[in-house]
Amino acid sequence: MRTETHSEQQPMNRAKIMVVDDDPDLRQALSLRLRANNFDTVNACDGYSAIALAQKERPQLIILDLGLPAGDGFAVLKNLQEYPALSVIPVIVLTARDPEGNEKRTLESGAIAFFQKPADNDELLGVIRASLEAGMGGGGGLPS
């Protein structure tokens, strides 16, 4: 298991986002962009560490790739549902896979949105902000 954590000296209101992707370059790029937009990030590189890190860090939102080692994105979605505290965290799927066949399945598995790579940065940020504002963000708390 390998995880990367980036948290800067944080004011309390910075939301923490977990990025799950097996490509280190993409993880880094996405984290960079999120931090530039005033989010804290924690990164996981496979399905197993995603669950472990979600338990430990309680992020307010998860960005999840589908093709992952040690438990693919669908397995992660399923596992998150099994922990009440994690099941409330909104998950945005960001994958290179075709929406056909995958979009419906991810949404049925509990994800709130599906983006195909390469995704439009502004659109992705828009959905992240909207779902955080809507109070869907859990981090252990309950949706209002």
Add this chain to the structure above:
Amino acid sequence: MEQQPAHVLLVEDNPGDADLVRLRLVESKSDVFVNCVPRLSDALACLDAETPSLVLLDLNLPDSHGAETFRRIMEKAPSVPVVILSGQDDEALALKAVHQGVQDYLVKGDITGKQLERALRYAVERQGLLRALEITRKQQLEFKNQFLSHISHELRTPLTCIHQYVTILLDGLAGPMKPDQTDHLKTILKSVNQLHAMIRDLLEATRADSGKLRIDQRCIDIGELMQQAVAMMRLTAAEKHVGLQSALDQAVPLVYADPDRTLEVLINLIDNAIKFTPANGSVAVLASIVETDPAAVYISVSDTGRGIPQESLPQVFERLYQDPNSVDDSRAGLGLGLFIAKEIVTLHGGRMWVASEPGAGSTFSFTLPLYSLAKLLLPVITYEGRLRESLVMVRVELTPLSKSLRGSWKETCEQCLERLRLCIYVDKDLVLPATGTSGPVETFFVVASTDVERVGILIDRIRDQIGSLPRLKAGGTLRVTAEKIPAPPAADSSILEQQVWGIADYVTEVIQKGLGSKQNFTEKENHENAN
């Protein structure tokens, strides 16, 4: 390897002929099992119960004649080889049957044991080969599709990486950029976007090839879509100093089409038109109704470009077609755009064609079906030749937590329609196809045969069903309201059809008011200037 037909189904109504064939069969091969039936219906029943290695078929039976006989047999058991027993007088028909997939024919009276044995053995072998060929062809097509789908996935990953880091640099997230550095990065980004579009086209064309391209038809305002397409292409046109405008015949009613796909077609045609139009030229998008074809809307994209040579016109919609004279426009794409556009229009039941005059420009036109509410309403709101007494229109409005959740929202809307259909009585209520494209609110309509007093039950049912959708629970809002549909004036109550039209018109008006963009369109019409 030799394959001996071991089990023959002989379909022959003449007992003399049947005995003769049976005799010849047994002569040539002692262990053959022959099942003889006199009628087509018997033969079809036999094929239900068993799979013979071959069918030996007389074309003229008591219950079927000629070509119909072998067609029915082949439809029932496409994998079983068929050999026809023909008389002297219908040899021509037998030959025709061979062209349509029958393996062979034998002329009665000329049959010898040896000839029969040979014919049957070859028939079985040929059929086996054909089947193997067909299976291979299907496997290859499947392989090609999987291959392309895999390739496009694998290409996307490095492409995403390039996209991410280029935008990080462009957005200044890694420090300030000098102006010419920004320009270079923009050039990279443009190429990345082109590559992205090509990967998408490749997949789309594969889907079209294998019949997997799907459309989701809705009731849409074509004027609004044209406006949207023009707005999206305005920058591209301005960069090339090409004028871009759209106009709509005021009388164009709602169209029944997939909004995303239609937008794709419009963008594709406009993009092409701009590409082949020199500076100071113009591109116009028009929608109108043609009197001779009142069930469709005609949409055209015209340019003042260099046009297409007559001899190339038939090929422009073909896969991989590229304009051979395209020098200055450099990287034009894969040449799949028009092919995909035409496939999309064809899936809607429309047509697409091109007219062009070299030097004077080209016009690409296509048709889309109009939305006919009356056709949908007729079986629901009439009963025993009369209009149902009380009709109510229920409006279901959904607001998502964010407009940009479009992809997911689309799924939610589909689920919503499915659930609405569970709430109604199919023989007297109707869930109207989804409407509109714009705005954060998604509105659905139900026309129900009930009165305002009793509609409360329906509203409660809808609230229960839709309110429990997980996505809506997570953050959207739901509003369900009902209004009475006024009865059409008594004056034209004599003709049922007119009454249905009246109701349909009323309902359409309510829907259009909901869409709300129709009136604004003329004011907002785009007149982009070349400079």
